[in-house]
Amino acid sequence: MNRPIRTLSVGCLILFVALMLNVTYVQFFKASWYNERGDNRRVTEEAYSQQRGDILVGKKAVATSVPSDGKFEWQRSYPGGKKYAPITGFMSYSYGQTGIERSQDSVLSGKDNKLFTNRLVDLVTNSEPAGGNVELTIDPKVQDAAYEGLTALGEDVQAAAVAIDPKTGQILAMANTPTYNPDRLANNDISAAQKSYNQLSKDDDEPLLNRSIQTALPPGSTFKLVTAAAAIENLGLDGDSKVYGGASLDLPGTDVNLPNLNGTSCGGEQITLTRALEVSCNTAFGQLGMELTDEQMQEQAEGFGFGQDYLDDLGPLAASKYPGNGGDKAKQARAAIGQQDVIATPLQMAMVSAGIANGGEVMKPYLVDRVTSSSLDVIDQGNPTAIDNQPAVSQDTAEILTDMMVSTVENGTATAAAIDGVSVAGKTGTAQTTPDRPPYAWFTSFAPAENPSIAVAVMVQKSGTERSEIAGGRLGGPIAKAMMEAAIS
């Protein structure tokens, strides 16, 4: 009987080898597959309860981890509060992460390969892996100015303000109203956090939105900057060139005309292009829009970033669009003044100003200045790049546009943004929507005009102000001014 017993032992050996191979497969080869699954509570809870790195503005943390006595070892805390909520985002047990918490998760949690050597040290010294810190490009003074200006608009307002450094693309400020308190969503008391989230997500004013990048609306007259740029580039105009300035523009193929806002002429049948921008002349830019081709306008808009996904550090980004009009002249005219199907985010309009301010080259906006390890070694540094190989407009065109925008602040609709002793370039916008709701107020500017250090866009989507009083300059101008002053001083 010994022969079958030997065969049997080989059989048993095979069974045990099969078990060992399978366990090795599960625990070694396939382990990371299991560990990366979103439904693996071990992983999600560890990610939630670990100490994460700080999100810093200047030397101050706007998001940090503090020790906690409860079920989890650490509690995520947001000293930046409501002011920085659109940027930091939040980290919640039930709803994952948003904002920088999400885009920089691998750094903050310490999993990023950039932190590889630190992880090795942690492994050797058997200490818990520490997350890296993320330093933002935000200028706290500009952010303060933006947030205070927006909250000063009062209750029941939907608005956003964003500022970038035209030379580098660094985002200097990004604020919202209404906003939310991220501490309440990151609460270790899960049910309280869920309650807060439900409340916020049901709010009609959508406080969880980062309006600077997630709300794309018709940019109205601020888009005339793009039209002017296309006209200077393609039609060979300059600031003194004469353009149509009548009270009303006949739209071919339609029963309606395109009137000016107050129904009068812009100062004569023929006015200079500079004058047209100063008074935000609809008929002038409508006419230019019909003279330019769809392709020329599209190319110009794309040069400034329309239709592109240029922001890596936050998301998701609402797309800014200049759709073609299929050769329909009436549509082209309305699109040229930022109506029709044209939509843009506040960040996009800030980039239009920034592009003009930077001599035509549009820089790619970014938020993460530096990534440092827990021991404060710099591991990664954001570096300025242009969004395209070729500039949106030529240096000459940029200079013409700058002069026109300065003139608009000095003599035109954008006087609200004028700063004593500094030459400011700016443009207002008021986008018509449906008759039953107030128009959107826009403002975009940069300063100092001769050597720009900040470009701003402010968008007021909904405000308590009466309809007639809506004008980009009136609502957005003072906020933009405060932000520019904060940056220059």
Add this chain to the structure above:
Amino acid sequence: MSGFTPASSMPIFVHRSRRGAELVLMILAVAVGIGAYTAVGLGVEGKIPVDIVGYGTWLVVLLVAAHVGVRLMAPYADPVLLPLVAMLNGVGLAVIHRLDLAAGASETDAFARQQLIWMTLGVVLFLITLFLVPDHRMLQRFTYTAGLGAVVMLILPMLPFIGKTINGARIWINLGPVSFQPGEVAKVLLVICFAGYLAVHRDALALAGRRFAGIDLPRGRDLGPLLMMWAISLAILVLQRDLGSSLLFYGLFVVTLYVATERKGWIVVGGLLFAGGVFAALTLFSHVRVRVFTWLDPFKYYPVGDDGVTSSGQLVEGLFGMAWGGMIGRGFGSGEPWRIPYANSDFIIPAIGEELGLTAILALLLCYGLIVERGLRTAIVARDDFGKLLSVGLASSIALQTFVVVGGVTGLIPLTGLTTPFLSYGGSSLVANWVIVALLLRVSDQSRRPLPTAPSDEDLAAEETQIVKLDKGALNR
């Protein structure tokens, strides 16, 4: 019979008793057991457990008793088996204690404490078995009694009042404060029954038959016992919904039959019947189908499947735990094994994998492999057919049970409920396995013991001739 080889035909290898080696290994096993218990205290609570002295003493007393028992009653038994079992039992206790701490169990209702009581009972029964069975061949007398006993044990849970259904399987009986799985006892009885029956009938089953495709197939009329065992296994599956035991009993029988007859034909026939049974079970019983579906695509049923009921939660949590543990594990107290339902019984292997890592699981599997190897070695050196078949059956029961449960919880084969021998919480299983070890040691002792030397002619010549008067009674005896 191959058992009694004439001593003069080959040089006799005389086994040494090796009790000293066993003692050294036992000390190691105790060190592992107490070390693991201490590590649990340090890892989970940050301090050495307060009852470490009492616990350690108890464990040492039990294992010393077992060792001394072997020294006295089975001095030539295999020296590796007992330490392996002691080590597994010790690790099991520590892990169950760790899961108790996670569950916040109080001192009195803690599973580890109960398991220690069961282990004590197991060791006592181990010693009693060694004492009551001085020669395993006497068990052959109880072939049919054991078979009948096994059937009774299997029927017990089906009876009203004492039978009890836990987690869908009707395999429990209520004995006052404790529940017991008579199936575990039936397992040992069945092995004895198979060995006894096949030791006698092996020639008939082995010789007759026809050859087909190079394999000797048995005669139709000899299929009776196999068919009966097949039917009993299916009955367990249907009536008690106990997939694991059904598989184990049937597998045991086929293996023993194969070894007894030395004919692969039985494996073929047994395999075909098994395939038929599986097919029928898959067609007829939804609880079998569910096991296969959750095995094939666990994540489709995690946390629950589309029907809202079927869940692979236990399996998937176990897999997550093992992946989380990786190569060297999280360490006691740093994993989250409480996420796995029934981690202390069927799913103890994933719980160990999470906190002690792949390394520990491989080490434990090696221990099981060694136990099986020592059991089969015992079968090879055994001097009688019954002893061979008995140790084959006992070793295979551990091999099959380990494969079925570990394979199940690690996703190699569909999940069937069985305890992991010696590791899992479960009194019936632990006690039965201690008895299995006692029987293996008994066979081993018998086979390794030096043969009594035949008296030489000179000795015989020196003997005085005595006339012994026999009375009638002695002759008739």
